[in-house]
Amino acid sequence: xxxxxxxxxxxxxxxxxxxxxxxxxxxxxxxxxxxxxxxxxxxxxxxxxxxxxxxxxxxxxxxxxxxxxxxxxxxxxxxxxxxxxxxxxxxxxxxxxxxxxxxxxxxxxxxxxxxxxxxxxxxxxxxxxxxxxxxxxxxxxxx
Amino acid sequence: xxxxxxxxxxxxxxxxxxxxxxxxxxxxxxxxxxxxxxxxxxxxxxxxxxxxxxxxxxxxxxxxxxxxxxxxxxxxxxxxxxxxxxxxxxxxxxxxxxxxxxxxxxxxxxxxxxxxxxxxxxxxxxxxxxxxxxxxxxxxxxxxxxxxxxxxxxxxxxxxxxxxxxxxxxxxxxxxxxxxxxxxxxxxxxxxxxxxxxxxxxxxxxxxxxxxxxxxxxxxxxxxxxxxxxxxxxxxxxxxxxxxxxxxxxxxxxxxxxxxxxxxxxxxxxxxxxxxxxxxxxxxxxxxxxxxxxxxxxxxxxxxxxxxxxxxxxxxxxxxxxxxxxxxxxxxxxxxxxxxxxxxxxxxxxxxxxxxxxxxxxxxxxxxxxxxxxxxxxxxxxxxxxxxxxxxxxxxxxxxxxxxxxxxxxxxxxxxxxxxxxxxxxxxxxxxxxxxxxxxxxxxxxxxxxxxxxxxxxxxxxxxxxxxxxxxxxxxxxxxxxxxxxxxxxxxxxxxxxxxxxxxxxxxxxxxx
Numbered sequence: 028x029x030x031x032x033x034x035x036x037x038x039x040x041x042x043x044x045x046x047x048x049x050x051x052x053x054x055x056x057x058x059x060x061x062x063x064x065x066x067x068x069x070x071x072x073x074x075x076x077x078x079x080x081x082x083x084x085x086x087x088x089x090x091x092x093x094x095x096x097x098x099x100x101x102x103x104x105x106x107x108x109x110x111x112x113x114x115x116x117x118x119x120x121x122x123x124x125x126x127x128x129x130x131x132x133x134x135x136x137x138x139x140x141x142x143x144x145x146x147x148x149x150x151x152x153x154x155x156x157x158x159x160x161x162x163x164x165x166x167x168x169x170x
Numbered sequence: 171x172x173x174x175x176x177x178x179x180x181x182x183x184x185x186x187x188x189x190x191x192x193x194x195x196x197x198x199x200x201x202x203x204x205x206x207x208x209x210x211x212x213x214x215x216x217x218x219x220x221x222x223x224x225x226x227x228x229x230x231x232x233x234x235x236x237x238x239x240x241x242x243x244x245x246x247x248x249x250x251x252x253x254x255x256x257x258x259x260x261x262x263x264x265x266x267x268x269x270x271x272x273x274x275x276x277x278x279x280x281x282x283x284x285x286x287x288x289x290x291x292x293x294x295x296x297x298x299x300x301x302x303x304x305x306x307x308x309x310x311x312x313x314x315x316x317x318x319x320x321x322x323x324x325x326x327x328x329x330x331x332x333x334x335x336x337x338x339x340x341x342x343x344x345x346x347x348x349x350x351x352x353x354x355x356x357x358x359x360x361x362x363x364x365x366x367x368x369x370x371x372x373x374x375x376x377x378x379x380x381x382x383x384x385x386x387x388x389x390x391x392x393x394x395x396x397x398x399x400x401x402x403x404x405x406x407x408x409x410x411x412x413x414x415x416x417x418x419x420x421x422x423x424x425x426x427x428x429x430x431x432x433x434x435x436x437x438x439x440x441x442x443x444x445x446x447x448x449x450x451x452x453x454x455x456x457x458x459x460x461x462x463x464x465x466x467x468x469x470x471x472x473x474x475x476x477x478x479x480x481x482x483x484x485x486x487x488x489x490x491x492x493x494x495x496x497x498x499x500x501x502x503x504x505x506x507x508x509x510x511x512x513x514x515x516x517x518x519x520x521x522x523x524x525x526x527x528x529x530x531x532x533x534x535x536x537x538x539x540x541x542x543x544x545x546x547x548x549x550x551x552x553x554x555x556x557x558x559x560x561x562x563x564x565x566x567x568x569x570x571x572x573x574x575x576x577x578x579x580x581x582x583x584x585x586x587x588x589x590x591x592x593x594x595x596x597x598x599x600x601x602x603x604x605x606x607x608x609x610x611x612x613x614x615x616x617x618x619x620x621x622x623x624x625x626x627x628x629x630x631x632x633x634x635x636x637x638x639x640x641x642x643x644x645x646x647x648x649x650x651x652x653x654x655x656x657x658x659x660x661x662x663x664x665x666x667x668x669x670x671x672x673x674x675x676x677x678x679x680x681x682x683x
Contacts, residue, residue, distance in 0.1 A: 059634035079339035110588035133564035
């Protein structure tokens with residue numbers, strides 16, 4: 028069933044891609060092939076392969092339970108927040124928070140997670156910024 | 171003779187303090203990444219690419235660092251196979267079969283040392299193979315026009331699923347997704363924006379480094395989170411190594427095996443669609459057929475450890491041949507290495523050998539140096555690497571995630587790229603669950619543009635005649651190979667894959683007994 032759904036998504040993607048290719052505005056200066064032809068070929072390949080998957084799906088993979096799904100979802104949200112707040116908070120604080128969260132969710136006890144998260148952040152800062160001279164996001168505190 | 175001269179020049183380039191230090195660092199990191207289950211050669215190289223960049227390394231030093239990681243990971247994969255019966259990366263799967271029984275019999279140290287020597291022999295011979303074969307391939311490649319290149323790219327995608335692929339439709343989907351991603355951005359020939367939806371960030375196209383790190387590294391983190399697989403696999407195992415050096419007679423006993431399987435592995439590496447996993451599989455099965463008269467394979471026969479290790483390291487070297495000579499990689503990790511080259515503004519292929527010989531020969535010399543370093547590192551210092559196995563993923567995976575973020579942020583300094591990377595991470599996780607291979611996606615984003623350019627150039631040269639694509643015997647041959655390579659796995663793939671799985675299961679059954 029999962030494969031069939033994926034096949035339908037692939038097919039819709041192929042159609043959308045083909046439609047987007049057809050609406051590309053051509054420049055008056057164009058080569059013999061133009062900017063549309065190649066994307067249309069790729070759309071055709073994607074579409075045909077999707078139909079093949081719909082017609083002959085593999086056995087469904089083992090999807091995680093709802094709780095595990097939420098777990099992964101929460102991690103994604105944390106990473107998105109990290110990406111957005113990195114320039115504001117500065118590298119060390121943002122990274123310590125994110126690393127602590129991930130370590131905790133992978134099954135470390137809370138206090139150890141905080142320690143491990145801070146060490147991870149400080150370690151990366153030391154190696155990449157102080158030793159290798161990489162410029163990392165500067166926060167209000169200057170690190 | 172000319173080759174030896176170039177090689178000597180290569181050594182002059184590679185033997186600077188900076189390059190030696192980078193090779194040492196790469197070997198060390200690579201072995202560590204190979205040893206850790208969950209981090210293989212492709213993720214390892216992927217995480218380090220952005221760093222190599224932001225450090226402002228030149229082309230040759232960056233390549234030396236990353237190929238050392240590549241070779242190192244190939245060595246490292248065997249450690250957890252032997253000690254824990256868990257392959258550190260996919261090619262090391264076959265090493266479990268005899269390595270773990272040897273470890274159980276108290277000969278772990280011998281197995282590790284022997285497999286280290288086998289890895290060295292495989293990689294050393296394969297590097298010579300690379301020196302001899304690549305220039306010949308370059309001569310053929312110089313005959314290629316745009317039409318032939320287009321056919322060659324098609325061949326690469328058609329065979330990428332590999333001989334053991336079970337579902338070619340999924341490989342095709344993955345390739346189409348990758349090439350589709352490559353078409354996002356301003357069209358290089360006419361200057362019109364395509365698939366950008368008015369988003370200015372997309373005008374430059376999607377940065378393939380962002381895609382690679384997201385797909386390979388972040389998706390791994392999500393997989394670990396999903397299973398909450400936080401404890402080290404080694405926890406609870408007693409990792410004792412025992413006697414370190416194998417006796418000379420044992421090495422002599424295994425030498426014919428190593429030589430045969432190095433050759434076989436190298437061929438498997440050069441051929442499109444085979445790669446290191448298949449290299450070690452073929453090596454093991456052939457050796458079993460050839461020398462296993464008393465049925466000792468699978469019960470801790472040293473030759474069963476030497477065969478797959480020599481095979482997969484030779485295949486790793488062999489896989490560099492098409493990547494350097496044609497610019498078309500045949501395996502996942504070489505695809506990632508291609509990304510390094512492209513990001514450094516080096517276009518691999520026949521012209522690389524004539525225009526930038528210092529890069530090619532410096533790299534090859536570095537491979538030799540790395541190989542000796544790895545041998546030195548992997549025998550006396552093996553105890554250090556076995557301890558790496560005790561690092562639990564709950565500490566390691568956050569570090570992987572954070573280093574990925576640092577690398578990408580270091581290149582562009584933009585939050586937008588980080589968000590795109592997270593997007594790719596999620597996509598990679600879902601696609602992995604659905605058994606869609608990630609390598610064709612990467613290769614698609616890397617090669618999509620030059621594939622399209624070659625197509626358009628070929629047809630424009632022939633005034634819009636599409637038949638020009640199948641106009642020369644060379645391109646017809648390539649098309650024929652592409653079709654065979656795509657159709658063959660549909661017929662044989664299931665059988666082969668089933669046999670690989672079956673062999674592994676037999677083994678597990680017998681170790682439980």
